[in-house]
Amino acid sequence: MNKLIAAPLAIAALAVPSVAAAPQFQGTAPIAFMEDLSSGAVLYQRDADRRMPPASMAKMMTVYVAFDMIKKGELKLDQTFQVRPETWQRWHGPQAGSTMFLSTGENVSVENLLKGIVTLSGNDACVVLAEGISGTEQTFTDRMNQQAQKLGLTNSHFGTSNGWPDNGVTFVTARDLAHLASATIRDFPDLYKRFYSLPNFTWGKTLGAGADITQANRDPLLGRVAGADGLKTGHTDEAGYGFTGSAEQNGRRLVMVVAGLDSFRGRAEESVRFMEWGFRAWQAKPVVAQGKQVSTAEVQMGSASSVGLIAPKQLTVTLPAGAVPQMSAKVVYEGPVRAPIKAGQHIADLVIRAPEMPEQRLPLVAAADVTEAGFFGRAWAGLTSLFG
Numbered sequence: 296m297n298k299l300i301a302a303p304l305a306i307a308a309l310a311v312p313s314v315a316a317a318p319q320f321q322g323t324a325p326i327a328f329m330e331d332l333s334s335g336a337v338l339y340q341r342d343a344d345r346r347m348p349p350a351s352m353a354k355m356m357t358v359y360v361a362f363d364m365i366k367k368g369e370l371k372l373d374q375t376f377q378v379r380p381e382t383w384q385r386w387h388g389p390q391a392g393s394t395m396f397l398s399t400g401e402n403v404s405v406e407n408l409l410k411g412i413v414t415l416s417g418n419d420a421c422v423v424l425a426e427g428i429s430g431t432e433q434t435f436t437d438r439m440n441q442q443a444q445k446l447g448l449t450n451s452h453f454g455t456s457n458g459w460p461d462n463g464v465t466f467v468t469a470r471d472l473a474h475l476a477s478a479t480i481r482d483f484p485d486l487y488k489r490f491y492s493l494p495n496f497t498w499g500k501t502l503g504a505g506a507d508i509t510q511a512n513r514d515p516l517l518g519r520v521a522g523a524d525g526l527k528t529g530h531t532d533e534a535g536y537g538f539t540g541s542a543e544q545n546g547r548r549l550v551m552v553v554a555g556l557d558s559f560r561g562r563a564e565e566s567v568r569f570m571e572w573g574f575r576a577w578q579a580k581p582v583v584a585q586g587k588q589v590s591t592a593e594v595q596m597g598s599a600s601s602v603g604l605i606a607p608k609q610l611t612v613t614l615p616a617g618a619v620p621q622m623s624a625k626v627v628y629e630g631p632v633r634a635p636i637k638a639g640q641h642i643a644d645l646v647i648r649a650p651e652m653p654e655q656r657l658p659l660v661a662a663a664d665v666t667e668a669g670f671f672g673r674a675w676a677g678l679t680s681l682f683g
Contacts, residue, residue, distance in 0.1 A: 301627045322569060324554060326341060328343040333548060334657065335657065336612065336653065337653050343470045353467065354421055360435075370405060376428075378400060378419075382422050386422055392418050392531075396498060396500075397417070398499070408423060410490060413512075415496055415498070446474065447474065450468040451466065458529060469552040473539065492517065492525060493512060494511065515538060515540075520567055520571060521544055522543040527539050577613050577614065580613075582657075588603045589645060590603075591604060592631070592661075593631035596634050596668050597667065604659040606657075625646050626645055638660075645657040
């Protein structure tokens with residue numbers, strides 16, 4: 296029976312004592328969260344698990360579902376969906392919020408609908424995409440919730456494809472939004488880069504003159520914070536002003552969420568200050584070079600009794616800028632790990648702790664393949680397990 300195995304380590308880079316309190320951010324957002332994806336360190340959280348209406352930040356899940364289908368070959372960017380008259384009527388006019396300015400009966404490609412959702416926050420584009428994929432928006436939201444469960448978004452539920460107020464059926468938390476953003480960046484790097492950082496998008500015509508309608512991306516970080524490249528704003532009277540954003544500088548990628556702000560300007564200013572604080576007040580410290588073996592893991596029913604655990608990339612921890620506190624490290628895994636094991640398979644974590652800071656978990660992978668043991672090897676392993 297597998298058990299959690301923890302092995303303390305002595306890594307020289309960690310044993311440098313110094314006094315370092317976690318930096319404090321003086322923000323005004325009632326809800327806020329920031330994580331450094333390079334290390335998994337949570338840099339800041341304020342009421343991050345409070346359920347709240349996401350407004351248009353819910354559209355990140357609609358986009359995630361579409362990206363997943365595109366990656367699997369179930370949906371194509373040049374595939375077109377028609378704007379149903381009923382959908383146009385519902386999502387047309389100032390009472391319908393942000394719009395892509397779709398026209399009734401027109402056929403629109405998945406690529407352009409995604410640009411309309413991400414860049415323009417088009418409520419109409421969301422529903423047309425949802426209906427095109429699943430037949431009805433309600434059926435599509437079932438797909439959204441199934442995907443949310445797979446991603447571990449335990450405090451989120453989606454009742455619409457665009458985050459329109461629905462009497463509390465749709466809710467999220469800041470932590471879940473950050474996790475969704477991280478998953479989007481990790482699982483679909485090419486699609487993320489292609490869609491989330493467009494500065495503007497042109498679609499639709501003005502009445503009368505028939506001029507092209509160009510709308511700017513609402514992301515408050517684009518062009519203001521170095522390395523900013525997504526994700527999504529949201530606003531309703533119920534939710535206030537919110538934003539889930541990401542930026543990468545010198546190999547460090549941060550994901551942040553702010554919500555419940557009371558003005559468009561306040562959201563922009565808070566978002567920029569928050570992201571700049573994350574890069575300025577914290578630093579990344581390398582602790583294990585890529586490919587370096589950190590420890591070994593016990594193997595069950597394998598051609599070898601153990602396998603090396605190596606760093607799949609340069610592993611770093613996130614620390615307060617200008618100081619390195621005393622830290623401890625240990626390797627944890629569910630073991631013995633049952634064969635077969637593939638080289639590069641994630642089978643353990645390096646857990647690093649420092650005073651007054653949450654733990655940071657860094658992935659470790661198998662250094663080599665371990666095949667299943669032959670018949671006699673399995674029989675011997677079975678006998679030895681009976682007698683401890």
